[in-house]
Amino acid sequence: MSYRTVGDILEFSEGLHRHASALYEQLRDDTQRERVDMMLKLLADHEQRLATALERYRDGNKAAILNEWHQFEAADVADIVMDAKELHMDISVTELVQLALKVDDYLISAYQQLAAEASSAEVRALFEDLANLEQAEKISAVRAALSVDDW
Template sequence: MAMIPETMHDILDVTRQLHRELGQHLSQSADDNASERSQMLLNYLAEHEERLARTLETFQKKSDLGSLDTWFYEYTDRHRVIHLDPAETPFANMDTSEIEQEMGQFHDQLIDLYTHLHERAENETAKEVLAQLLELETTKAKLLSFESGRSQEF
């Protein structure tokens, strides 16, 4: 992503777009993966990422507009929002355990970002929004890990 997010609104835009792009890449990779089990997992993950992108979009529309204007430029001008580019991850050539590991790292980066910003937020409204985002991402990551693990049973 070329854009450097400066406000909470920008961060939500970037993370929503990352989830959407990841979902598209996972879906495309499923078509190219030779393993039926990996294809099923990739398709499931693609749907999950698209739902998460829609959830963030709804969250953004319903959030307190003032908190979305909170500036975080001091952090984002020196740190990339995400270090792994989902489009460069070769999911089509991975087995299920490698896919799960990559997805875990991706979501861990977002959890780290939200945690870091929450700890440094200067107003309560921004802290509340970040706490909600952190809870959303953490819950979804745990669910994803659990569901992915269950897919190994079949």
């Protein structure tokens, strides 16, 4: 396992969300199904909101917090979703949401672990906030996915 600063972890998380958002936008170009396109748009927006929030967290924190080191192994979007070949043109809304939630679950778990291992109360609070933000956005994405059936 490697070591990263809090700033590096926030930058990685922001990049992960931006990458996922771009992936969903790219998939929108390949689909002809309206419900899948709407879900991809919702998921791309979800990822973009989280990336923007992480950018604000990074820009709004003191250098002392951002420079604290933690044990953290960064993963790639393809590694997180385990099997990128699952992203195909005929993917269902349900399959798409299950894949999307893997990114949220990965980061929630990472933030919770980082919070538990934090050496300062400020960094612990930061990672707890991030875990809560991810959880709230995950719930929002699931609700949006469930409402796709009503469209």
